[in-house]
Structure formats: C-alpha cells, structure tokens
Amino acid sequence: MTAYEVAVQAEAALGEGPTWDAAAGRLLWVDILGSRVHTYDPSTGRRTVRRTDQHVGAAKPRAGGGLVLNLRDGVGLLDPDDTFRWLHRDVVPGRRGNDAAVAPDGSLWAGTMRYDEAPGGGTLSRLTGTGTGTVEVVLDSVAVSNGTGWSPDGRLMYYIDSPTRRIDVFDVTGDRVSARRPFAAIEDGAGFPDGLTVDADGCVWVALWDGAAVRRYTPEGVLDRVVPLPVSRPTACAFGGAELTDLYITTARTGLAAPHPMSGSLLVIPGAGKGIAQPAFEG
Numbered sequence: 001m002t003a004y005e006v007a008v009q010a011e012a013a014l015g016e017g018p019t020w021d022a023a024a025g026r027l028l029w030v031d032i033l034g035s036r037v038h039t040y041d042p043s044t045g046r047r048t049v050r051r052t053d054q055h056v057g058a059a060k061p062r063a064g065g066g067l068v069l070n071l072r073d074g075v076g077l078l079d080p081d082d083t084f085r086w087l088h089r090d091v092v093p094g095r096r097g098n099d100a101a102v103a104p105d106g107s108l109w110a111g112t113m114r115y116d117e118a119p120g121g122g123t124l125s126r127l128t129g130t131g132t133g134t135v136e137v138v139l140d141s142v143a144v145s146n147g148t149g150w151s152p153d154g155r156l157m158y159y160i161d162s163p164t165r166r167i168d169v170f171d172v173t174g175d176r177v178s179a180r181r182p183f184a185a186i187e188d189g190a191g192f193p194d195g196l197t198v199d200a201d202g203c204v205w206v207a208l209w210d211g212a213a214v215r216r217y218t219p220e221g222v223l224d225r226v227v228p229l230p231v232s233r234p235t236a237c238a239f240g241g242a243e244l245t246d247l248y249i250t251t252a253r254t255g256l257a258a259p260h261p262m263s264g265s266l267l268v269i270p271g272a273g274k275g276i277a278q279p280a281f282e283g
Contacts, residue, residue: 004229007248008040008047008266015250015264016195017058017099020240022277027240028067029250029266030056032098037067040266042241057097063106063280068129070097070110075127077283087283088127088135095121099195099236101148103157105175106282109138111145117163119143124159126175129283138177147196147206147236151219152276158183158204160193167193167206167217184221186211195236195250200274207234207249214249216273227272231263232256239275240268247272 012031019028026041037059039048054072062068065080074089075097092112100110107128114121124139139145144162150172151158157170157177165186170177183204186193191211198204202219212232216225233252240248246268253263 004227004249004267004269006262006265007042007268008038009262010038010265011253012036012038012251012264013254014235014252015266016235016252018195018236018238018240018248018250018266019058019060020238020244020248020275020278021061021280023061023065023280025242027238027248027266028059028061029248030059031264032057032096033254037069038266042246042268055096057112058100058110060100060102060108061280062129063282068100068108068281068283070100070108072096075108075110077129087129087133090135098122098144099146099148101150102279102281103175104150104154104279106279107175108281108283109148111142111148113142113144117144119163122161124148127283129281133283146194149196149198149204151198152200152202158196158198160196160206162192162194162209165192167196167204167221184217184223194234195238197236197238197247198276199239200244200276203273205237205247205273207237209233209235209252214247227269229267231260231265231267233263234267238278239273241270244275244277245273246270247275 013033058070067078120141122142142161147160169183171179191208194209196206214227249267253259
C-alpha cells in the first residue's frame with residue numbers, strides 16, 4: 001500500500017467526517033470545535049472553508065444540492081444559494097451533534113454526545129427530509145455516537161459508541177435495525193474506535209483515536225490490515241477521488257500538549273482500496 005500523504009495541511013482542532021461528494025467531485029470534512037466546513041478538490045487542489053454559527057459534527061451532500069449539517073442544536077439544511085434553515089431543532093444544554101452518515105435509502109443517521117462524554121448522554125437518530133421530514137430516535141443511551149456505515153448490500157449497519165471500544169453490527173430490514181451484536185473489539189492500549197467506512201469488499205475501516213492508526217476488518221470481523229500514522233488522533237476515514245480508491249483520513253489536535261505537525265490535517269492514502277459510492281441526503 002502506498003504511504004500516506006498530506007492532502008490538506010491544516011490545524012483543525014477536531015477534524016472529522018470525511019465524505020466524498022461525487023456530484024461536486026470534492027471531499028467534504030469538518031472541524032467540529034472550529035465550527036468550519038471544509039471542501040477539497042483533489043483534481044485542482046482548490047479548497048474552501050465555510051464557518052458555521054455552531055459546532056458542526058458532520059456535513060453531508062443533499063440530493064438537490066447544498067448540505068445537511070449535524071449541529072450543536074439539531075440538524076439544519078444549507079441550500080445551494082447558501083440559505084440556512086432548521087430541519088430538526090433539538091436544544092439540549094451540554095450536548096452537541098457528532099458524527100453522521102447517510103443510509104442507502106437517503107435518510108440521515110445523526111449522532112449526538114455530551115461535551116463531558118457522560119455515559120447515556122447521547123443518541124442516534126434517523127431523519128428523513130421528504131415532505132415535513134421525520135425524526136426517530138433509534139438509540140437513546142449512548143456516550144459518544146460515532147462511526148456509522150452500511151455493508152455493500154445494505155443488509156448490515158455498523159456502529160460505534162467509542163467508549164465501548166467496539167464496532168457493533170445490526171441487521172437491517174427496511175428502515176429498521178435490530179439484533180445488535182459485537183463485530184470487532186479494540187484491545188486495551190490500541191486507542192478508541194472513532195469514524196468508520198465500509199469498502200466494496202465489505203471490509204470495515206476504522207480510525208483509532210489515541211491509537212495512531214487506521215485498521216481494516218474483514219466482513220467476518222477479523223483484523224487484516226493496520227496502517228500506522230504519524231498522528232496520535234486520527235478521527236475518521238472515507239474513500240474518495242474519481243475512482244473511489246484513495247482513503248482520506250481526518251485528524252485532531254485538541255487536547256494534545258505537543259501535537260504532531262500533521263495533527264489537524266487531512267491525510268490521504270492513494271490506492272488504498274475501493275470504496276462504495278455514498279448516497280446523498282434525500283432532503
């Protein structure tokens with residue numbers, strides 16, 4: 001595998017949520033604590049940065065253009081003309097939006113967490129944007145709702161509540177998930193699972209916070225690849241580029257007394273594998 005490269009040199013406090021926006025040919029990612037949404041076009045090197053009014057846990061493309069944002073006080077929609085409106089406002093003092101993902105059916109699965117990471121203080125909700133939109137809390141007692149992704153056939157959903165040190169898996173039937181069970185466990189001393197992505201072979205890639213690595217697990221939950229990184233806090237990973245063969249990795253520098261010079265940057269491993277085209281939010 002080709003070694004990592006620096007795609008975007010940055011000093012994001014808490015870089016997160018890389019997402020390939022196929023329609024625009026660019027990568028989206030956020031700096032949660034910096035309240036910024038970043039874009040990067042690898043074909044031209046063009047970058048943009050947009051400031052949000054609140055901490056932003058995730059930004060995903062919408063089918064009709066614009067973005068859906070998982071913010072501190074709920075989920076909002078950014079229209080193509082830059083107009084903002086709330087899809088679901090849910091103000092809970094001490095809580096913010098965290099990682100989010102778009103399911104194969106176009107719904108948004110948005111996580112929350114308390115700033116103090118208190119157990120049971122977070123949630124995972126499913127949101128639709130058609131008509132007036134709907135919101136359903138799927139999990140109501142998590143600590144740090146993080147990586148969420150689906151198998152290539154859409155029959156399984158993978159999910160991380162970071163303090164559990166596990167990747168869990170659910171069965172998917174329609175818009176419902178059931179039969180939650182452990183898929184893979186991260187051993188003591190290897191860090192905490194954060195964001196994840198699923199590749200075209202059905203393997204699960206996960207970034208290890210305080211683990212200085214990204215790992216790949218087979219569909220059977222067997223560890224088969226470890227990619228060491230120079231930064232201690234990789235946060236999430238996603239395949240991007242025109243052929244979905246490059247693995248992009250967001251990183252963080254928050255809480256580090258002496259962060260590595262690359263901490264907070266967007267890294268990339270060219271030719272790491274083959275990703276799955278990610279759907280846009282239908283709203």
